[in-house]
Amino acid sequence: MKNSIKILLVLFAIICVILIYVTSRTSSLSAPNFNEVKNVQEMKINFFKYLLPLVKEEEKKIRKTRLLIKNNQLSELQIKKLAKKYHLKNTNKQILLTMVDIIPASLILAQAAIESNWGRSRFARESNNYFGIWCFTKGCGTVPKNRNKNAKHEIKKFASTSKSIEYYLLNINRNRAYKLLREIRAYKRIHNLRITGKSLSEGLNKYSLAGYEYIELVQRIIRQNNLTRFD
Numbered sequence: 001m002k003n004s005i006k007i008l009l010v011l012f013a014i015i016c017v018i019l020i021y022v023t024s025r026t027s028s029l030s031a032p033n034f035n036e037v038k039n040v041q042e043m044k045i046n047f048f049k050y051l052l053p054l055v056k057e058e059e060k061k062i063r064k065t066r067l068l069i070k071n072n073q074l075s076e077l078q079i080k081k082l083a084k085k086y087h088l089k090n091t092n093k094q095i096l097l098t099m100v101d102i103i104p105a106s107l108i109l110a111q112a113a114i115e116s117n118w119g120r121s122r123f124a125r126e127s128n129n130y131f132g133i134w135c136f137t138k139g140c141g142t143v144p145k146n147r148n149k150n151a152k153h154e155i156k157k158f159a160s161t162s163k164s165i166e167y168y169l170l171n172i173n174r175n176r177a178y179k180l181l182r183e184i185r186a187y188k189r190i191h192n193l194r195i196t197g198k199s200l201s202e203g204l205n206k207y208s209l210a211g212y213e214y215i216e217l218v219q220r221i222i223r224q225n226n227l228t229r230f231d
Contacts, residue, residue, distance in 0.1 A: 031124070034120045035125075044118065044225065047112075047118050047119050048109060051109060051130070055108050058162065058165050059105065062102050066097065066101060069100060072093075076091075079093075085170070086099045086170075086174045098185075099174055101173065103197075103200065104200060105231055106197030106227035106231050107197030107198075107200055107218065109230065110201075110222045111131060114217060114221060115130060116129070116131070123155045127157040127158060128158040128161050128163065129155055129157065129164055130165070131164060133155070133171065134155060140157070141154035141156040141157045143155075177207070178204065180205070181200050181203025184199060184200055184203050202215060
């Protein structure tokens, strides 16, 4: 009987330790309230400190998948699923590799800063949407307050910031609007040139109605905050 009680107490202690660890991990990944930080430089540091580990984690996943493709380590079914995910009609390995590729952290962070107003926007806070991503099914997101009467888009809701980053990367890598960005990246791959956020930003002219002014803004954010150090 005593031994059973001891075992139960040990198990209870282990469960408590696990719960404390999980809780601490969850809270550490929770987005800070960037609106509370009055010092601009401190707010920026907190913003990058929060997002960068999440960005790098998604980058790691893409690199792993890319390596599996290059080394022919995926089954035919897995390749077909990937092709479908990236909206490809065939399973050509080389075409797939032009899409399953990284986006430099500097570019991701700069766009997140712009689209979420440094994490302070309503959509970042309430919907984990850091990239201004739209959706078109009723109830799929949050309705913008100043949406035109005939418009049907909503700002997409995400379960977490990581999911927001994951979807953003998929969107950039498969959407026809960003074909130029992927072509720039592919050219750099072929010629063994460094892939930077600044160079790939040249392919973002269709991300915003502002066109090239948007590209200049992204490049300015990268330059002013020395974000290339994260690439």
